Amino acid sequence: MNWAAEQAAALNELADAFGAVAEWRPSSGAIPYVVPVLFDAASQEFTIDAPGAFDLGFDADNYLITIPADAFPGLRSSVEDGNVEEIHIEIDGVPRGCFCARKVRAVGDGGLHQVLLSEA
Numbered sequence: 001m002n003w004a005a006e007q008a009a010a011l012n013e014l015a016d017a018f019g020a021v022a023e024w025r026p027s028s029g030a031i032p033y034v035v036p037v038l039f040d041a042a043s044q045e046f047t048i049d050a051p052g053a054f055d056l057g058f059d060a061d062n063y064l065i066t067i068p069a070d071a072f073p074g075l076r077s078s079v080e081d082g083n084v085e086e087i088h089i090e091i092d093g094v095p096r097g098c099f100c101a102r103k104v105r106a107v108g109d110g111g112l113h114q115v116l117l118s119e120a
Contacts, residue, residue: 004111008068020096022065023088024072033073038066039089039096063099063117065089069110076104076113086120 001009020039025032041063065087078085079101089096099117107114 004069004109007108007111008070020065021090022067023090024075024101025086025088026074027078027083027085028074030074033071035067035071037071037089039091040064040066061118063119065115065117066107067113067115069106069113071113072115075101075115079104087115087117 020037021034022037022039023032023034075085085101087099087101089099098120100120101115102118103116105114105116106112
């Protein structure tokens with residue numbers, strides 16, 4: 001198993017343990033995708049401007065999911081094209097809400113993606 005596959009397997013194990021599931025219903029009308037995710041609500045965002053300096057931002061409407069890169073094929077390009085893509089989150093079988101994907105970015109070697117969300 002390569003490093004990216006190990007990352008994806010570890011992510012799935014963590015997501016299963018924490019009970020978060022995301023369902024993406026593509027705006028194109030394609031079949032929905034349902035995958036375990038790591039879900040972070042009201043995320044903090046750190047940015048590093050220079051060695052030893054950082055900026056801490058907090059946005060109460062900033063949500064984040066981490067998924068294997070192949071979990072939602074086409075999501076990144078659809079969001080980049082300006083389409084509204086809704087993702088439904090459940091935690092331990094209880095609906096948490098409907099969110100709109102704002103940005104999709106690769107993490108590390110690209111084996112994982114982080115999806116920045118806002119409440120729909």
